[in-house]
Each structure stands twice: as C-alpha cells, then as structure tokens.
Amino acid sequence: MAFFSYFASFSFTVLVYIIVLCFVTFVGYCLYIKYIHWKYDHIPGPPRASFLLGHTSHFLRAMREDRVIHDVFLQWAEEYGPVYRLNGLHVVFLLVSCPEATKDILMSSKYRKDEIVYKRLFSLFGQRFLGNGLVTAQNHEQWYKQRRIMDPAFSSLYLRGLMGQFNERAERLMDTLGELADSKTDANMHQLVNCVTLDVIAKVAFGVDLDLLKQKDSPFPHAILLCLKGMVYSSMDLTFQYMPKNRKFVREVNEAALLLRNTGAEWINERKEAIQRGEDVPKDILTQIIKTANNEELMDKEDEELMLDNFVTFFIAGQETTANQLAFAIMELARLPDILAKVTREVDEVVGMKQEISYDDLGKMGYLSQVLKETLRLYSTAPSTSRWLADDTVISGVRIPGGVTCFFNSYVTGRLDKFFKDPLTFDPDRFHPDAAKPYYCYYPFALGPRSCLGQNFAQMEAKVVMAKLLQRFDFSLLPGQSFDIADTGTLRPKSGVICTIKHRQTNSS
Known part of the structure; x- marks a missing residue:
C-alpha cells in the first residue's frame, strides 16, 4: 500500500509540474x-480577429x-495603403503594393524567398511535392x-524551334x-484549353503524347487540381x-502528388537510358535539361530529386496558368464584341488562311499581345x-523592423485604381506601345532574378x-x-467558360 501511495503522490507531483510547465510556456508564448x-x-492593418490567431x-x-x-x-490595400500588416500567431506578414519597394525587393537577389511560405510547398501533407525546385x-x-x-532549354533560339509542335x-x-x-454541342472552353496546354507541356517538354482531347480518362488533370487545392x-x-x-481528401492529395512524381521519375529515367544507349531522342526540353545537367561536375541523389521537383513544377505550372489565361481571355472577348472584332481583324491580316503560324507571325500580332497582357x-x-x-527598412514612409515576410500580389496591384484607371474594365489599349508603361505594379510572372523561367514559352x-x-471560329x-x-491555388474561371462554337463564314466558305 505504501508503494502505491508513494507512486500516486509522485504521479500527482509530476502532473502538477507538467501543468505548471505548460502554463508557464503558454504565458511565455503569449508574452512573445x-x-x-x-x-x-x-x-497600418485591419483589426485582428483574435489575440492568438x-x-x-x-x-x-x-x-x-x-x-x-x-x-x-x-x-485592405484600398483601405490601409501601400503596406499593411497581417498577423497569424507569432508571425507577421506584410502585403506591399508600393511600386518602389516592389522594384527594390523583387529586382534584387539580396532578398530570398520566405521559408514559412515556400517550405509549405516542399511537401503536401507529408508527401514530397515541389521539394527544393526552382520555385521553392x-x-x-x-x-x-x-x-x-534550365536556362538553355528556355532560350529564345530553342523555343523558336518548337513552333511546329505548338502548331x-x-x-x-x-x-x-x-x-x-x-454537332452544335456547347464547348467547355476551360476544360478544352486545359487539355491542350497539358498536351503541349507533356509533348514539347517531355516528349510524351497524352492526347487528352481524345483520352478522357487520363488521371493527370484531376491530380493537378487536387494538388493545387x-x-x-x-x-x-x-x-x-x-x-x-x-482524411479522405488528404489521402487523395498524397496519391495525386505521388502519381506526378512517379510519372516524372519514369519519364526521366526512360530518357536518360535512351541517351546512354545513343538512341535518337527528341530534342525537347527534357533532353536539353538532362544533357545540360550531365555537364555538371557532380550530380548526387539530391540533384536527381531536384530534377524531379522541377518536373512536377513545370508539369503543373506549364499547363495550369496558361490554360487559365486562355480561358479568361476567351471569356472577356466573348463579352466584348468590339475588342473581339479588332483582334480578329489583326489575326486575319497577319495569318490569313495559313494553317502554320510562324515565329515571326507572333511578333506581328501586337494587339493580341495586348489582349493577353490585359487578361493577366x-x-x-x-x-x-x-x-x-x-x-530593418522603410517602405512608403513606414518603418519596417527586420524579420518579416513581404507579399507582393499582382492581382491586387492590377486592380488598384491608383495604378490603372477603371481597373475592372477590360481594356487592351493599356498595353499599347505608346501608352505609359506600368511602373512595377504589373508582374504576372514575378520580377527580377526569380521571375518565371517559362514565361516566353507560355506566351508563345x-x-x-x-x-x-x-x-x-x-x-x-x-x-x-x-x-x-x-481560387484553387491558381485563379481560374468558376463557370468553365461554356461557349457556343461556330465555323467562321470567311473560313468555311
């Protein structure tokens, strides 16, 4: 009995110590x-909803x-100005829409990407996802x-040679x-351009023919959507x-991320083996990446994982954002007959009845470029x-103590009327060559050394x-x-952009 009494007393004492320790830790955290x-x-910033959260x-x-x-x-940017504060637990985030600060910070290699944000993308719910690739x-x-x-695979000279496959x-x-x-069937334009952009990135970048417009049961579109969510x-x-x-959703996301990485490993290994055997391989981006990587003096296991990280990055980013841009552009043109007529006239003048669009043709379609820029x-x-x-630094006259994350949001700056008059009006003439250029408030592909490597690929x-x-049509x-x-990680049209499609009379007669 004495033993049990002593054990009970000891356990109670330990429990008290644990409770006190937890209380002191919590109080200390609250003080921090x-x-x-x-x-x-x-x-400046909006009122916090709670002290802790x-x-x-x-x-x-x-x-x-x-x-x-x-x-x-x-x-909040309209209400609190060009730099405002957000809190989450002990972490502070700033949202910055000041062009001068945007230029100074994004254009410099001095400021690294934030660990809090990008480490969240290393894995999804425990399954490695983007890892330590170019984005993260x-x-x-x-x-x-x-x-x-990666750079040689995205040079303008190399991309010029891909026009045949784009076509x-x-x-x-x-x-x-x-x-x-x-058949007079309505078209879900977002779904269709999703298929074609994924087809393009698979074929042009990795030499694989998915043909998603015919293969309706491909797991890749759904896997990408799951990962983004x-x-x-x-x-x-x-x-x-x-x-x-x-739990069910988390499991599905893990399986989707694993599918993409396993697919990447399979395609990369097949291409490496083909190159080692001296076979004729497509001169695509994957071959270029592998050949250039082989020029590195040391390639270890982590380099191989990084290659896979970048496969997943390009497979998703090379498809998703371009598809969404195309869908939004189609949506706006369908709403605005005058702009649609103007851009159609330009295409008729430059391309005419040609089936093959050349690289030089792209440079001549200036108004189409303006439409795509205005879409973004x-x-x-x-x-x-x-x-x-x-x-420590100063942004727009506000003293900013060091140790903080700055967010730069091109959706916000693109819709602020201090940068763009009538910002919700779709007006491609904002990007006319003679119009004043937006000063560090338009950056859909980011800016500086960490800007999107594939932006020329995407716009071509x-x-x-x-x-x-x-x-x-x-x-x-x-x-x-x-x-x-x-909002699914990237922004896409919620309706799907359902359209009635007709052959153009000038081309069907």
Whole structure:
C-alpha cells in the first residue's frame, strides 16, 4: 500500500509540474506574441480577429465561403495603403503594393524567398511535392545551380524551334472545336484549353503524347487540381490534415502528388537510358535539361530529386496558368464584341488562311499581345510571391523592423485604381506601345532574378492557340454563366467558360 501511495503522490507531483510547465510556456508564448504586436503594430492593418490567431479566421472564412482571398487583400490595400500588416500567431506578414519597394525587393537577389511560405510547398501533407525546385528553393546557390541548368532549354533560339509542335497541338484543339461546331454541342472552353496546354507541356517538354482531347480518362488533370487545392489548404490551415473529416481528401492529395512524381521519375529515367544507349531522342526540353545537367561536375541523389521537383513544377505550372489565361481571355472577348472584332481583324491580316503560324507571325500580332497582357492584369493566374526581409527598412514612409515576410500580389496591384484607371474594365489599349508603361505594379510572372523561367514559352503557346481560335471560329458565351473566379491555388474561371462554337463564314466558305 505504501508503494502505491508513494507512486500516486509522485504521479500527482509530476502532473502538477507538467501543468505548471505548460502554463508557464503558454504565458511565455503569449508574452512573445505581445512583444511581436508591440514591435509591428505601428504598421497600418485591419483589426485582428483574435489575440492568438490574428487575422487567420478572415482567411479561413473566405475559404469556407468559397470567396477569392485576393479580393480581401485588395479591399485592405484600398483601405490601409501601400503596406499593411497581417498577423497569424507569432508571425507577421506584410502585403506591399508600393511600386518602389516592389522594384527594390523583387529586382534584387539580396532578398530570398520566405521559408514559412515556400517550405509549405516542399511537401503536401507529408508527401514530397515541389521539394527544393526552382520555385521553392530558398538557398541562392541551390537555386542558381538549377537555373543555370534550365536556362538553355528556355532560350529564345530553342523555343523558336518548337513552333511546329505548338502548331500541331493547337490544331488538335481546332479539330475538336470543329466537331463540336458541326454537332452544335456547347464547348467547355476551360476544360478544352486545359487539355491542350497539358498536351503541349507533356509533348514539347517531355516528349510524351497524352492526347487528352481524345483520352478522357487520363488521371493527370484531376491530380493537378487536387494538388493545387491541397496547396491552398496546407498553406492556409495548419490543422487541416489532422481533422478526421479531411482524411479522405488528404489521402487523395498524397496519391495525386505521388502519381506526378512517379510519372516524372519514369519519364526521366526512360530518357536518360535512351541517351546512354545513343538512341535518337527528341530534342525537347527534357533532353536539353538532362544533357545540360550531365555537364555538371557532380550530380548526387539530391540533384536527381531536384530534377524531379522541377518536373512536377513545370508539369503543373506549364499547363495550369496558361490554360487559365486562355480561358479568361476567351471569356472577356466573348463579352466584348468590339475588342473581339479588332483582334480578329489583326489575326486575319497577319495569318490569313495559313494553317502554320510562324515565329515571326507572333511578333506581328501586337494587339493580341495586348489582349493577353490585359487578361493577366485583371486575372493574374498566379497572383502572389513573397520575400523575407531580414533587416530593418522603410517602405512608403513606414518603418519596417527586420524579420518579416513581404507579399507582393499582382492581382491586387492590377486592380488598384491608383495604378490603372477603371481597373475592372477590360481594356487592351493599356498595353499599347505608346501608352505609359506600368511602373512595377504589373508582374504576372514575378520580377527580377526569380521571375518565371517559362514565361516566353507560355506566351508563345497562348498566342498560337488564340490566333488559331480567332482565325477559325466565332464563339459566344452560353447565357446564365457567372463571371466569378475560383481560387484553387491558381485563379481560374468558376463557370468553365461554356461557349457556343461556330465555323467562321470567311473560313468555311
């Protein structure tokens, strides 16, 4: 009995110590949060919803209500100015729309990408996803080594040689649209351009013929969508994966990420083996990446993983953002007959009845370029990037203590009327060569050394697809659609852009 009495007394004492320790730790953490508030509360910003969670509930509520969180950021930018503060636990984020600060920070290699944000993309719910690839690498040397390997595969000279494949894949879309026009079947334009852009990146970059316009059961589009949704939830809600009701979704996201990585490993290994055997291999981006990587003096296991990280990055980013841009452009042109008529006339003058669009033709379609740029101003499909400010600085007259993350949001700056008059009006003439150029408030592909490597690839592809569409077809939106935006990590049209498709009279006669 004495033993049990002693054991009970000892256990109670330990329990008391644990409770006291937890209480002291919690009080200490609260005091630290109070210190962070004291340190940064001179920066303008919306009222916190709670002491501990800060503004987190605003984000979670927007997600639950299926709203675009960037509209909340825009509202706060209009209310609180060019730099404002957001809190989440002990972390402070700043949203910056000041052009001078945007230039100074994004154009410099001094400011690394933020670990808090980009480490969340290393894996999705425990499954490696983007890893330490080009988008997520924070270490400058690690990033620079990858960029040096990738650059030749995206040079303008190399991309010029891909025009035939851009044309060939776009022709498949035109054939599908022709069949829909003949059968008087409505077209889900977002779904169709999703298929063609994924076909393009698979064929042009990796030498694989997916033919998604015919193969309706491909797992890749759904896997990409799952991963994008997983990115949103894992970034916004740290508790998401631990909630029992979310287990099925978390498992599906893990399986989707694993599918993409396994596919990448298979394609990369097959190509490497073909090169080693001296076989004739496609002169595509994957071959270029492998050959250039082999020139590195040392290639270790992590380099192989980085290659796979970049496969997933290009496979998703090379398809998703271009598809969304095309869908939004089609949506706006269908709403605006005068702009549609003007850009169609330009395509007719430059391309005429030609089936093959040349690289030189792309440069002559200036108004189409303006349409695509204006699309990305109003619908910045990958709207946000961030940098870590280690040292004290001043932004727009506000003193910023070091140790804070700065977000730069091109959706916000593209819709602020201090930068663009009547910002919700779709007006391609904003990007006329003689118009005043936006000063560091338009950056759909980010800016500086960490800007998007594939932006020329994406815009060449978008131009070829749009030019062929305008050359061959008339399209109009099915009545009753919304023009709302869905936030799935990237921004996409919620309605799908359902169109009635007809052969153009000038081309069918």
